Amino acid sequence: MIATRRSLVLLLVATAIVGHSAAIADEQPATRIANRSITDRSVDWPTWQQWRRVLLLEDYNTRVVLLGTTLLGIAAGAVGNFTLLRKRALMGDALSHATLPGVGLAFVCTTLAGGDGKSLPVLLAGAAISGVIGLAAIMFIRNLTRLKEDAALGIVLSVFFGAGIAVLGVAQQMKTGHAAGLEAFIYGKAASMGALDAQLIGATGLIAALVCVLLFKELRLLCFDEAFAGSRGYPVVLLDVVLMVLVVTVTLVGLQAVGLILMVALLVIPAAAARFWTERMAVMAVISAALGAISALLGAGMSAVFPRLPSGAMIVLVATAGFLFSMFFGPARGIVMRSLHQWRTELKVQRHHLLRAIYELLEGRKGPGELSAVAESAPVLVNELVAMRSWNARQLQSYLRRAESQGLVRRGDAGQVRLTRQGFREAEKLTYDHRLWELFLTRYADIAPSQVDRAADAIEHVLDARMIAELESLLPGRKAGQAVPPSLHPTLAMQSGEGSDGLP
């Protein structure tokens, strides 16, 4: 019997929550069409009035909500930046779940003591205390048992959240004071954000941003090289705690606004997106904060314009769109830029291989040092070239085509290939670099001449002028601009030449 009654209570709770999510929609000045079929999914396009009200910030409510969420976006973006680099992105997830039992207990205790259980300071204090306990539990599990970070986070997250739900289960039965509204801590209620909330978020965000700026150097060191920071005498554990407290603080003020899961998103997504844009941490922090702000602004704005779009979720979706865009088009680490870079390197390597193969063929005929730049070199045959490397005829043809369009080689009839003057210069330089590195390896790294070819093959493409100059100074008897030294090992061109000589 009791179970049935309990399930009824639960149904009520569930309805209250739905009511809450729907309340976000209800507050929109939406033109609802009554009696729609449940499968009808047409979107009500907002009228011009609604657009104007939001865009020109005519509503007091809209102003407060936009301001509050934007500030939250900035704070979360800035703090998330550090947790991301510290590979603690999901710390916010665990800590925000860990606040729930505190919220529930604060409500229950205050109500039992006759106070107003739903006063914001009381709830936040409870949340803060239980968040800090959760943080301590994570550190305890990670440092004193053999479990790893992920398990620590998972345990704290699920157990604290479970305890929180159990406490809320009691809170629902309280006769004095109605517990509905505590769910805001899980789902958020940005649309009904008050001026007080916005002020709180603003103040906290400012403090968090200030701490980030003041401790920037220390936190950066903590993120990149904890051991080094420790050896330089920085209080690593204290800094870690400061960072975590920042996370807890931002999470706490954000919970009310966007809800638990979406708060996690604000801590993770802008920072992860910013990582694609730059390799510099200060820039990344700024981009991350900016992305957070833009997502919050756009998301909350869209939620205000369109009916039935919950603001918290919209903020996250905008951030996600930003993340996807950054992941593909981020100039520093984006997929497109990286692929482009890889493709260019690939082309360069192919060109180098082609030119050096032709050069070595020519060299095999005339002997080293006797080649000189003329308008057009003697022809080599494509068939000979194919044997030089592990490429097939089709690939080789495409490399040749590209090299010809760059004016490096000229293809003649009957599979003849000639180096142009420009091509010859480049080929000569490449072979020079390659052999210089081989000389260096045999001389200083004690590698047998028969083994150096492959190592030099990998490095020749990235040797710059400074490096070549240094190699020249290291190798006695080498002066800049000297002729290409003879190969230390038989090249393929020579081998094939010898082979054909040996044939009867």
Next chain:
Amino acid sequence: MNPLEHWNWALDGWIVAAGILCAVASALLGNFLVLRKMSMLGDAISHAVLPGLAAAFFITGTRDSLPMFIGAAVVGILTALFTEWIRGFGKVDEGAAMGVVFTSLFAAGLVMIVQAADRVDLDPGCVLYGAIEMTPLNTVSVGGFEIPRVVVVLSSVLLINLFAVVLFYKEFKIASFDPALATTLGINDSFMHYLLTTLVAVTAVASFEAVGNILVVAMFIVPAAAAYLCTDRLGTMIVISVIVAALSAIFGHIGAMLVPQLIGYHSTNTAGMMATMAGLLFVVAALFAPRYGVVVTFARRVMLSLRILAEDVVGLLYRAEERSQTGAMLNRDSLQTTLLGKPGIIAIVLAWLLRRGDLVTHQGEYGLTDQGRERARALVRSHRLWEQYLVNTVGVAENRLHPKAEQLEHYTNPSMRSQLDEEMEHPTVDPHGTPIPTE
């Protein structure tokens, strides 16, 4: 008054049964999640399936279980795929990739649900909290018995998981501990990864329709983590995790009925309480596990340091006897200053040695008994053999000899001593010229 007077086997029995089935099914997979450092996957998947539920509803227009289940399971697997892609192609840290994916999907699901919220009761709260209390209300008839549908569903999930774990036990084991070795043995690690992910998604979806996702997420991690602290063997770990899971389900439900009564309320959310109970069991394991428990480890260290101190006391007295040729007695203060011990700890050690019969005391001075002398001789012999060995064979500088031998002497047993002795062809003096006592 009997606190369990409201216990009703027809209702509470089924609730506990559903709890145990869910807990055990999750805990089975949890072992591999913990070992593969994927603990957060359960959490991520169980949040991310929201759009799957919503999409299934939008497509079919009904709230039937099957389409919902399929939709959620598909999105659950997609979560793992997306995470893997973002990690691989975007070079994003795994935790962050997971955070991006599951929060985004959750947000998308929330938007979809709110779109439908005014027309149908599709509620996120039910997914999050679960309604394990409603288990007995919805029954199906199996072989003439009225069995709650949830129990049937969870039993099948448990069977599937059990089957998968038994069938792929070896593969899971090798892939969890050493993916590289697994690959060289011809086990496809990414296949194992996605198999595990799929099972996790199916379990999560099947469970939280019935019991809510807090319980699933907790049961994925907590019992396995507790078991991991208790043993070094995978088989034992799985058994322990299953026991912990079942216990937390039973005590969780009882706790949900009892604890609120202490402050005058009926009962509270069972799933939440089951998770809390699992947490309590984890704390017990973390503190008192036989080998890795925090308290146990600490106690072991204290015992070791006491033993070392006791050995140092008899060693000191032995050396004093050597110097004076006659029986030497030392008082507590001189022992304390020489050994740099704290007064209380020295007192404990002395009392222990007296009780064991290694020491005699006379007017506040302590001396060795024959038994104590025997023990001390072995210790000093170890010390000097080591010094000789370190000089002869290892070539340690003389000024760093003593501290090294001082450490090693406490960990040297008779067989090691005779080995040292033989290796150096029975030396009689140590590098400082003092004779090495014989056994």
